[in-house]
Every structure is written in C-alpha cells, then in structure tokens.
Amino acid sequence: MRDFWLGIAPEHRVGLLCLLASPLLLVQVRRWRAAALEERWCSGLLGTLAIVHLGLPPWFGSVLSAGLFGWLAVRCLGGRSWRVQSGFLVTAQLLLFVAASGVRAATPDQVGLTVAVLELALLSISCRRALARVGTVALVFVFGTAMWVVSIAGHDHEGVDRIQAGTVQRPAGPPPSAVERAAARDLAAQVRASTTRYATLAAAEADGYRVTGSRTGTQVHFEHKGHQNDDRILDPAAPEQLVYAVRGDRARLLGVVFQVPVAGAAGPAIGGADTRWHAHDVCVGLLPPGFGVVSPFGSCPGFTFATTLPEMIHVWVVDPPGGPYAEHLDDDWIKALP
Structure with missing residues (x-):
C-alpha cells in the first residue's frame, strides 16, 4: 500500500479523489439501478471516467473529455447507441496518454494507469464482433508495451519519491x-x-x-x-x-x-x-x-x-x-x- 501512495503524482491527487468518490455518486442514479447488467457496467464505467476526468490536468483529461464520457453514460442508460462513439473516444484517450507521457506532459503513475485500465475494460465490453475484440487485445498489448518503454526510457526520478513502472527507488529517509x-x-x-x-x-x-x-x-x-x-x-x-x-x-x-x-x-x-x-x-x-x-x-x-x-x-x-x-x-x- 505504501508503494501505491508513493506512486501518485501530485497533479493527479484530485483525480484520485474523484475516482474514489465516483461509485458513491453512481449508485444514487435510479435509472442505473433499473438497467440491465451490461448497461450497468457500461454506464458505470462511462460515468466513472467522466467524473475522474474532471480532476485530471488539462493535458490529459479536460472538461470536454468528461462531458463526452458523461454524455455516453446517459445514452447507454437510455438504450441509445454508444459503442462506436465510446470506442473512438477511449482509443483517442489512450493514444493521448501515451503521447503525453512520451514528452513528459503526463505522468504514467498509478492514477493514470488505473484510468487506462478502466478505459480498456470499457473498450472490451463495447466490442461485440470477434474482429473488434481481436483489435482490442492488440491495443492492450501495444498500450502496455508503449507505457513500459515510456516509463523506462524516461528513467525520471529527479527529486520525486515515486514508484514508476519497472523502477523501484529506495525511500529518502x-x-x-x-x-x-x-x-x-x-x-x-x-x-x-x-x-x-x-x-x-x-x-x-x-x-x-x-x-x-x-x-x-x-x-x-x-x-x-x-x-x-x-x-x-x-x-x-x-x-x-x-x-x-x-x-x-x-x-x-x-x-x-x-x-x-x-x-x-x-x-x-x-x-x-x-x-x-x-x-x-x-x-x-x-x-x-x-x-x-x-x-x-x-x-x-x-x-x-x-x-x-x-x-x-x-x-x-x-x-x-x-x-x-x-x-x-x-x-x-x-x-x-x-
């Protein structure tokens, strides 16, 4: 648990609080309780991503991203189409995360990677066709490899007590x-x-x-x-x-x-x-x-x-x-x- 807290970048702390609070907000929605199981999962993931993006820095999660995720969560509960739109949005967010991490405009810490897990889970649920699911598996592999390369190549510990993917630094003392x-x-x-x-x-x-x-x-x-x-x-x-x-x-x-x-x-x-x-x-x-x-x-x-x-x-x-x-x-x- 200590390593987890060391792995939180300061600019992601508000996003973490939003992420922890999101389940409490979602269970209050009556339409979510009455929906089918798949709709519950999808709207829950979309709503969680909408809330957590409100607390992330502008270069990674903006108000626009939060609004789009929230809009898709409402469409999902209303029985309207949402799969294609969410697929494009999630893919764009993942590519943006990799690109921003590569230029050190975003930190691939525990919060950022947890959000990526939620996005990948949403993408896998939204895919009905076999070919799309194969593409999702490929995206998971490519994303995981890219984030490993970014984390190791950056090798950035400068003045920060933080656990990065692949690197373990002794506490300062x-x-x-x-x-x-x-x-x-x-x-x-x-x-x-x-x-x-x-x-x-x-x-x-x-x-x-x-x-x-x-x-x-x-x-x-x-x-x-x-x-x-x-x-x-x-x-x-x-x-x-x-x-x-x-x-x-x-x-x-x-x-x-x-x-x-x-x-x-x-x-x-x-x-x-x-x-x-x-x-x-x-x-x-x-x-x-x-x-x-x-x-x-x-x-x-x-x-x-x-x-x-x-x-x-x-x-x-x-x-x-x-x-x-x-x-x-x-x-x-x-x-x-x-």
Missing part, C-alpha cells in the same frame, strides 16, 4: 548528517579522479568495459562483467558501469554506475539521503526472446516471471544540476555540454 555529507563528497571526488583515465571509449574498452546497447546517444552504458562479481562495492577504481554521451566520433564521460552483486542486497548509502539507490524490475522467461515487458499494471506477460535487478547508484563527474548523485540527467542539458 532523514536528512544526512555532517559525517555522511563529507563521505559523499569524498566518494564523488575519488570517482572524478580515478575515472580521468576513461576519457575515451578506447580506454574503457581496453580495460574490459563493453557497451550494453547502442554506441551513440546521450547516455550510453559500458559495463564491466568482472567488476560486477568482484564483491567490491563503491570502489572508485572499479565501477561496474561507465556512462558516456556519444555523438559521432565524440565521447564525453558523464559518470559511473555502482551496482551491488546480488539482487535484494541494499547498497551502502554512505551519504544518507544524498546517496539513494534504485533497482529495475524486468520479466524473464524460458521461451524466446527470453524476456518480456512489465505491463503498466505491474504484471508480466504469460510464461514469464518478474524479477528485480540488483540495486545501483549513479555518480556523475560533469557537475550536473542536483550534484554528483542526481537521480537523472536531462538530455537537453547533456547535449549543451561543451
């Missing part, structure tokens, strides 16, 4: 003491001094680091398998990963990633709340391709199981906003580096 602040400054200085030898990709690869994905981008990770299993944690001379900004034939070392050797073990937060560790959840299976995506609803695809990777922490050497232990580097800020 009390303010650090003077001793802890000094220890954090000392570690950052040692990392900066010891990584000067990795100014080029060639130097990193000569020392055993290998790229984990694309060789170009604003945050390219090189990992060292040997350092991941040497039982040395927070060793400035042997970080588990190096992070570079690579454009063309130019590479700039941004910092390092320290990682504990086994999942479930807590990394040493020597700087207290200033040195916070985090982990990632992934889905692993025996069938090809061997892994799956964590859905926005926190579950894994069939024939896969969820597992949490070992904790890790970034230490930056480029003086970013927020200091050497900032949880996230903005891509635009990285591109502006000399």
